[in-house]
Amino acid sequence: AVQLTQSPSSLPASVGDRVTITCRASQGISTALAWFQQIPGKPPKLLIFDASTLESGVPSRFSGSGSGTDFTLTISSLQPEDFATYFCQQFNNYPYTFGPGTKVDI
């Protein structure tokens, strides 16, 4: 199975900060990567797919990049509602796998 690692695991930040989260795959997955946001008690919400395509309705302060094994999620200016945990997920190979998550908190 494709292993996904994320860094950092925890990210203290403030409103207005530019935040970058990285996701690394154990083997090449082309651009078959998605990013999700999860608020406690809620299901994951799709933010970005195909590594860099913004899901409809997601604010433009979110962006993604990368291909192969290295990917990044960037939030250009952190808003109060963005404090959450972020997961990457690959859908290039079965079984689908998720990264361990990055918690963005104050």
Add this chain to the structure above:
Amino acid sequence: QLQLQESGPGLVKPSETLSLTCTVSGGSINNFYWNWIRQPPGKGLEWIGYIFYSGSTNYNPSLKSRVAISVDRSKNQFSLKLTSVTAADTAVYYCARHITVTDPLDYWGQGTLVTVSS
């Protein structure tokens, strides 16, 4: 707006079978892939498997010997059975959709907590 809703017992005894159903509303179950994913409390996400509306399945090898996913197109539902459960199967279970095998999981249910305990 497509909505998915998980239902089933919140408590299952060790060695018994966990059974959950996902009801799809606001759209048809036809032509899509329907997934189960779980998340132990405070931990990460694990993909369990999917069923295509026609009935073909794909399971995570780590759970394959204990998992069965089925679909009832007449009820717009699909179901999960996980046999021989242990405390390690305690998790929030989510159902979710993807459109094709090269698409992400775009719609998710709210999730349901299943606790394995005697």
